[in-house]
Each structure stands twice: as structure tokens, then as C-alpha cells.
Amino acid sequence: MNSSAVKTMDFVKKYTMIIVLVLVTIFFQIMTGGNLLLPMNVSSLISQNAYVFILATGMLLCILTGGNIDLSVGSVVCFVGAVGAVLMMEHNVNIYVAILIMLLTGTAIGAFQAFWIAYVRIPPFITTLAGMLAFRGLSNTVLDGMTVSIKSQETFVELFGGGANCYIPDLFGNGGLNITCLLFGVLAVAVFVVLQVVNMKKRANNGYDGSMTGEIVKTVLISVVILAFCFRLAQHKGIPTVLIWVLIVVIVYGYITGNTTVGRYFYAVGGNEKATKLSGIDTNRVYFLAYTNMGFLAALAGMVTIARFTSAQPTYGQNYEMDAIGSCFIGGASAYGGIGTVPGVIIGATLMGIINLGMSLMGVDQNMQKVVKGAVLLAAVIFDVVSKRGKFISKE
Amino acid sequence: MANILLEMKNITKTFPGVKALDNVNLQVEEGEIHALVGENGAGKSTLMNVLSGIYPFGTYEGDIIYNGEVCQFGDIKDSEHKGIVIIHQELALVPYMTIGENMFLGNERGTSYKIDWNETYDKAAGYLETVGLHESPRTLIKDIGVGKQQLVEIAKALAKNAKLLILDEPTSSLNEEDSKALLDLLLKFKQNGLTSIIISHKLNEVSYVADKITVIRDGATIETLDKLTDDVSEPRIIKGMVGREIADRFPKRDAAILQGEVMMEVKDWNVYHPLYHERKVVDHVDFKVRKGEIVGIAGLMGAGRTEFAMSLFGKSYGDNISGQLFINGEEVHLETVKDAIKHKLAYVTEDRKGNGLILSNPIKINTTLANLEAVSKRSIIDKHKEYAVAVEYKEKLKTKCPTVEQNVGNLSGGNQQKVLLAKWMFADPDILILDEPTRGIDVGAKYEIYCIMNQLVAEGKSVVMISSEMPEILGMCDRIYVMNEGRMVGELDGKEATQEIIMSHIISSK
Secondary structure, three states, X not given: OOHHHHHHHHHHHHXXXXXXXXXXXXHHHHHOOOOOOOHHHHHHHHHHHXXXXXXXXXXXXXXXXXXXXXXXXXXXXXXXXXXXXXXXXXXXXXXXXHHHHHHHHHHHHHHHHHHHHHOOOOOHHHHHHHHHHHHHHHHHHHHOOOOEEOOOOHHHHHHOOOOOOOEOOOOOOOOXXXXXXXXXXXXXXXXHHHHHHHHHHHHXXXXXXXXXXXXXXXXXXXXXXXXXXXXXXXXXXOOEHHHHHHHHHHHXXXXXXXXXXXXXXXXXXHHOHHHHHOOOOOHHHHHHHHHHHHHHHHHHHHHHHHHHHOEEOOOOOOOHHHHHHHHHHHOOOOOOOOOOOHHHHHHHHHHHHHHHHHHHHHOOOHHHHHHHHHHHHHHHHHHHHHHHHOOOOOOO | OOOEEEXXXXXXXXXXXXXXXXXXXXXXXXXXXXXXXXXXXXXXXHXXXXXXOOOOOOOOEEEEEEOOEEEOOOOHHHHHHOOEEEEOOOOOOOOOOEHHHHHOXXXXXXXXXXXXXXXXXXXXXXXXXXXXXXXXXXXXXXXXXXXXXXXXXXXXXXXXXXXXEEEEOOOOOOOHHHHHHHHHHHHHHHHOOOEEEEEOOOHHHHHHHOOEEEEEEOOXXXXXXXXXXXXXXXXXXXXXXXXXXXXXXXXXXXXXXXXXXXXXXXXXXXEEOOOOOOOEEEEEEEEEEEOOOEEEEEOOOOOOHHHHHHHHOOOOOOEEEEEEEEEOOEEOOOOOHHHHHHOOEEEEOOOHHHHHOOOOOEHHHHHHXXXXXXXXXXXXXXXXXXXXXXHHHHHXXXXXXXXXXXXXXXXXXXXXXXXXXXXXHHOOOOEEEEXXXXXXXXXXXXXXXXXHHHHHHHOOOEEEEEOOOHHHHHHHOOEEEEEEOOEEEEEEEOOOOOHHHHHHHHHHOO
């Protein structure tokens, strides 16, 4: 193989999921006769999948520690939502107090499970399976098996991306294009470009190898995507409020995993726990943080969920854990831990979202959709495992 | 002359970067007990793995001639089919299965859709009788001791119709009495025509049981001694095992910096096994190392050296640790690895892949892992600084790699070892415990690592070197402790020590 072929191979390997995402998007764009990327559909892609983005980010931390998953998140989402709805509707608790209680409830549940996993070393699968059963049951108890509507809590609903009016109001409202949204996009691109330039300069000063052209191309492409995305949103009703929450989660956790010592520890534990321990790092604490944090983010996802449905029901959140886990693995997280990034997971979640949306628009049968999603998940992990081993059949 | 059962001709086996076996020849006659001796890492186990098909045909060069025909074993089933059965040092029994189930695991009695339990247990009882183990075949493996488990392994081998039995360190975990029983059992089987190859460090056992002794050193056969015609006394075997010239394999160092004050001192140190609480792994050890000194700990595998070092390093090994530890004259209590690092102690593991490095991560991340604070501010990592640090150490240690972004898993053993050293040097310790720092790396890289050690002591640091390779202990150390079965059985001056003296310390301590 000549060097350019090797380079192409490396490029394909590194950006596989992005390439797949682009191809899948084009595929559905054609199959749906251009409906997929209509402003309304782009907007609903966000609203429908907000919970996936949030949960998958938390799940990534668990998976990083060694391919461990949290099966309880769907039930915790439901339970936290139920607690919040009951507090707001039946006990007339102030919504901000209710929000705080919901977050604390989720975090406490997370910490409870995390304690067993991290310090007593009960396998996560079993601990969270128990949580999955228990909190599903408790949700039913809290709601008394009924639906509690929170339609009247308009502030809450709008704040977390539910109802018809869940968009950031246009400050320059003239009814047409949402100017705030466009400005937001331009601002985001500006910040992004400045950060990239500063980073590249520092790298150059440090004598970093690697081509700068690649970085520049990457920066330009990402900027174009951000702008196009904001333009689409502006054509609909603007920025969905829930997008703000998703962005905060993605940016904060992207930063933590990429740039902080704690973030580094998650990767280290998953990469080689013994070596990490012998480097003076408290590995128990790392597990504890991962699962406690999962509870916290499950609470946020719970709020987003009841806002979107403007009610709490004992059946909400079913299979949410699977969406989150699937997104992580499709997004390149290793099933053995130690590998995976927040941007990767976002791409994984988006890919799942597009496949869902595309198939729904095409009118594909619900059951077939599940089959396709399952196939995509399996294919992604096969790819991950085989490409790392370099051989198709294991000889271990 | 008796019939030659097995001949291994010109066996050469290379691992990436290391030639483990170099034109090894071995001849085993039918009905004899043939011992294979050599230092750790000499290539004994590799040779047996080639023979049993664990390293399949095609991954090595040379011929295996068994019973007159050239064999090409693709896996362990092939060799077992011919009656070659290997019993590994770590027993391969399933604890929660019965003796009978274990004995016929992979070789089940009955048909593939119905195991015949009566036949299984009847036959198992028969084989247990043969090996002289009086237990019900329905007893769970976990409920019998190690000595009896070893007998079950042998019974299992017999159940596979073994004609050639290979035992890798069969007595390493047995006490005197069980060892004797096992060896006598081998002698009894010999009368019945069974051929065995036994790998052992315990030379008294080798002299006792073996008809012929083949010595392997540095991946090559040195000699084969015959009990009938040659001198097979322990000193004679030792000479074969260790006798090699040491010429300039070790860099010189200024002796002037020596004789500093005591940097670390250990008094009456005791450590118990983390699982078997009654087993003492480190036994009343006293130890000290001075500033600017390289101190060696010699001994055989399993002597308790690694366990001793790790128990010092923030109690990362063992239970019920007692004793006193002084650093710079002050008594310290290092409860966690973090404490140990804070007190400027570093332990560079012998198992760089298992305990040392994150193979799936790049060099730069491995370099800073033990001292991440030094490249971060308020828990935020300065990645540019981290990169610069990694490059600095890469150049300092002459690590061969395209960039520090390279994953450690893709490096050769020697370069991995350098990354591991870089990681601990960056943690800025005063005392470095290097556990087998040159295991499995080539001669050139070894020399470079010795140079780094000299540099470290020149900076006034203390180095403790644990090694099973006696030449390097002799070549590098100012002072040498000899450890055996958890005890320090000798302390020698580096200049006066010889391999024979060390070996005799180990052997006479038993």
C-alpha cells in the first residue's frame, strides 16, 4: 500500500461514524424526498432526542470505566419525573424548589447505586438491574398508577422544552427568520474559531507535529455545519429551550472528559485499572463519580421528559437506557472501557435519531425500525472490536 | 541405546523484538525423566509451549520429531492426541467443579449429548488410586489443598493417555512433604514406562529425580548432563546455568557519589498473603538503601521480592502488614499509593503491560499519569505542557517513537519500559524501586536502561533493583540482598558477590 492509501485508510478509520452519519443523512434525505432536513424536522430531531443526548453523555462516563453500563436510567428518569410532577401538581411546590428536589433525588439515587458498585464492588449490571426494577415500581407507587398532567405548569414545561411554545423568544421578532437564532449561530462559530486558532497557535509554539491544514479544514467544516443548523432552526421557530440544556451538558462534560484530571481518570481506569491504582489514583472514587453523575443526569433527562409529554406516567423512560448505551457504542466508545469521547457519543446519538426520524418519515413499520436499530448497534460494535484486534475471528 | 521418544531440532522462536529460543536441541529417551533447568526467562517454558502446540506450527522454526515422525501441532489438542500432556505451573482446574468433572473436562465420558456420570466417576476413582490420592472424585477442587490439586492434574494427564508428561515447576507451591511424594510418584510412573520432562528451579529435586538434565541459558541449549556418566551435583548444574562472561554489558559509574546517608530503611517488615491470611509472604525483613546507591534484591521467582516492594509502596499488596519504614530518618506510614508518591517513593512494576501502562493510550498520557497535578492547574490539564513534558522525557530516555501521540501498545518492550520509567521519573521520586526493569527486552535497550539508572543515582537518588537475572544484579549493584521464601537470607557487597555465592545462599537457606 502506498502512503496515500494508508492515509485514506487512517482517515476513514478515524472519522468512520461521521462519514456514516453523512451517508445516512443523504440516504434518508433522498428517500424522504427532501423532507428529512425540513426546518420542522431538524427542530424535532433535537426535541425528540434531547433525553438521549443527556443520558448518553452520562452513560459514557460509566462505559469509560470499563464497559460498565447503567440499566436503571430509564426507571430513574420516570421516578424523578413522577416525584417532580406530584410535588408541583399535588403539593403545589414552587417549580424551582421542585427542580432542585428532582436533581437531588436523582443524584441521591445515583450515589446509592454508586456506593455498591464502587466500594462494595457489586457488578454494575446487577446493581443497576435491581435499580431498574425498584424505581420502576416506586414510580408506579408515587403516581398511584395514574397519569399526572403538568400542563398548567407552563414555566416548567417551556423551560425544559415541552409544549408549543418551547423556544427561545426572538428578541428582534419580525415573524420571519428568527434573528436571535441566527445571531446565536454566528456567535457560536466566532467563539469556536477563536478557540481553535488559539489552540493551534499554542500547538505550533510547542512544536506539535501533525498538519495544520487538517485542523483548518476541520474548523471550517464544523463552522459551516453550525451555521447551517442554526439557519434551519431559524426558519422554524428558533432555538428550542431544550437545546440549551443539551448544549450545556455536552460542553461541560466534553470539557471535563477532555481537559480535567478527573476526566483523565475515567479513561485511565478503563484503560488499565491496576496501573491507575498504582499511579496513586483512587479508583473506587472514579466509579463512584461515574454512577452518581449518571443519577444526576438521569434527573435532568427526567425533567426534559415530563416537560415534553406535559405529564408524568409510570411507563415513561422505558428503554431509555438502551438508547443511551446504543449511542455510546455507535459513537465509538469501547465495550471494554477506556475509549470514547463526548463528541463521538453525540454523533452516535444523532445517527440513531436520524435513522429513527428518517424511517418514521418514510412510514417504515415500528417493528422494522427496531430491527434496523439493532443491526446498526451490532455492526458498530463488531467494527470496533474487529478493527482493534485486526483479525475477524478471535484466537484468544 | 534406548529408543528416542522425542527430539526437538534447532528450534528457534522469536517474539517481536526478542529471540526467545535460538537453535535449541533437546533429546528425550523413552522411559526417562528429563529435567530442564535454567534461569528465569532462559526459555524453558517457551520451549515446552512450542512442544505442546500452544505456539502452533509455523510460529517457530525447527522440527519436532516425536516417536519417529515429524509433528506439526496446530494447537494443544493435536499434541494431546499424540500423548504429550503439559501441566502448567499455574494449575488449570476449575474450583467449583468436582475432581471427576475436572479430570475429564474437554474429554468427557459418554456421548456429546449425554455425559455418562457413572463412567466419569468410576474412571476418576481409578486414576486417583493410581496417583495415590484418597479423595472422593465428587469432592470439589476448591475443598482440597494445592498438593492434592497437583495430583489431580497428574491424574487428569493420565486420563488423556499421556505418554510424555511435561511438568512446569510442579513443586513450586508445594511443601517439602508433598514435593517428595510427587517426585516419588514420578519415579513410580517411570517404572511403568512413562516419560516425563520436568522443569524446576529446585536443583536438589532435579538431582534426585532426573536421569538427564538439559541446561538452557539465554534461549540456547548449553549442555545435557547424564546422571550415569556426568557430575550432576548442584554446583555443577549452577555453573551450567549461570556461567557466562560479563564483559562491558554494564555501563561504568562514578563510585565517588556513594556512601551517602540512609535514604530509606525498613525494620522487621512482615506481610501476609491477601487471600490466604495465614501465609506469610514477607518474613521479618530488614532493609536499607542509601542516597546515590543501587541496591539489588536477588532471588528466584516467588521469593517475595515483588510482594515486599509493593507492600512498601502504599500497601498495594498484602494484608496485616507490620514493621517500620523510615524515609530520610523519619518514620512514615504510607497507607495509600498517593502517600507513597508524596513521600517521593516510586515503584516501577515488573508487569508493565498488566500493572504499569495503559496500552490503549498514547505515550503522553502515560507519562503524566502518576503526577497529573504537575501539568494541571486547578484540576484542568494544560495539554500543551503535558505534550512538552512527554517530548522532554522521550528525548531524555531516547524512546524510539514517531511522536508522543503514539499508543504505548504499539511500542516494543524496551520502549514501553522507557515510557514506564519516564512516568515514574516525572513523578520526581527520591527512591525508585525497579522491579525486573529489563525483563523481556533486548540487550541494547537493557544497556540504555542501566545508563538511566546510573544517571538517577548520580542525581543523588536511590535505586532498588529487583531482578532475577543475576548478571545484571552483579553488574549494576553496590550492595545485594538475597531473598528467599519471604526472608532476606544474605547481604553481599556488590564487588565480592558472585553468582555461585548468591545461588548457594538461596539453596542453603531451604
